[in-house]
Amino acid sequence: MNIKSYLKKWKKKVDEKLIEYLPLEETYPQTLNKAMRYTVLAGGKRIRPILMITTYHLTGGRDVEKIMPVACAIEFIHSYSLIHDDLPAIDNDNYRRGLPSSHIKFGEDIAILAGDGLFSHAFYIISESNLAAIEKEKVLKVLTKALGNEGIIGGQVKDVESNCSMKDPKLLRYIHSHKTACFFSAACEIGGVLAGAEEEKLFSLRKGGLFMGMAFQIVDDLLDVKTKMKEAGRDENKLTYPSVHGIEYSRKIAGRYSELCLEYLKPIDEEGILEKIILLLLGRKN
């Protein structure tokens, strides 16, 4: 199994489905549909949907067509969070994946609404999918727990409230585990849920996904340090692993999280696909 071809194959499949499930650009209201499509289709590794598809397969799922709406919904939610994150009032990032952010391209009003639109669209796509009602219910329970005040939004709020002068490792762990890791955890768990995996496996997926997300976010922060040497931005004031623990020790923590992740996922990961994905993600240069 060549992991790069594996990721490429599934990214292509996810991209095709994202295009299919997004509202058409030429339909009314065009500005909104354009803005929704712009951020989703501006690129991205599609890690979260691919993780979901992978854990689905690894826990015995066979009907990948059936679960694609959920994989895409996860990416729509990720895109919504990026649009709102980039807004002037939050991270004030003018660029995303080398392109102007949504609010630069379409204006702040449309960007806020395009984020809301993608959030809503994610639930629409799940509701309208061919999954059984009981499957939709299970997916929504995992997903909405990860998204709300005890999940992503909770992490985001503590993120905007913190700054790099707060050398508080506990707060930092809260931010990362909520704003990033719980969504990785949910993506991994949902794959298992849709395959009908038993609770023991779901527990491993949940924990493995959580540690994967933690490691991922630290690596992201470390890559940001490199970028920040080139350009200044508001993010510089953020509470990050490098700002609290320094670069070397942050690398060590990321390593420890990825070990914990692999430990949890090992019983499920017979072919070592998840291990390869994780090692690639954590060794990434961009």
Add this chain to the structure above:
Amino acid sequence: MNIKSYLKKWKKKVDEKLIEYLPLEETYPQTLNKAMRYTVLAGGKRIRPILMITTYHLTGGRDVEKIMPVACAIEFIHSYSLIHDDLPAIDNDNYRRGLPSSHIKFGEDIAILAGDGLFSHAFYIISESNLAAIEKEKVLKVLTKALGNEGIIGGQVKDVESNCSMKDPKLLRYIHSHKTACFFSAACEIGGVLAGAEEEKLFSLRKGGLFMGMAFQIVDDLLDVKTKMKEAGRDENKLTYPSVHGIEYSRKIAGRYSELCLEYLKPIDEEGILEKIILLLLGRKN
């Protein structure tokens, strides 16, 4: 049936449940939970949840406790849309129900996130409710259709893109039917859906709710004209029924919509409760 006591009784019930289903103020992260509670509990007539509860009863529903999570979810969604609407980039309203808007009270970053949090919380509360999976599925289909690019968000986008110099009745109708009326329609339909009403009744609820929402929004615009004589605001530049059709003719259109609404709802509304609610809503002074 005294309609004012009826509305008061159900508003009280909804308010109690909203408090119960909102995250506690003292739990972490406090700022988010405070901001989510602030807008939801700042008042409001709870029209949409009460309409849902009323149509549930009128179509034979008997277990009101079971459906309260959905009624509250509808109010959470309404509150999220108010928070995002009031933002400086959208309507730039500093006050809501006589109190500082969310972004004035908590800052723009927290307001955006509190809106997102309420949106997400609505789906969480539905997912975790005691409704059967098949009922949740049906509710989510109606709700997500009303919320997204072909519903509220679509209407909002055309609203921010329009201004009062565009004397375009078709565009105006699109904005009102999408940003306001389709949510009234969904609230009415969901009551019927949860009571297991047959398609013919659901159709009446959908249409009746839609015309009710149209009339409601015109009355809202007419009340705004009165208020605008006292204070200036960005809303003055908005495309509204009074700005396109003048005050007198707008009143006539609102009257016509409420007639259409009553026509559709009559077969369901044996005791005339909906009729009384509508007449009260449309004759309201604030």
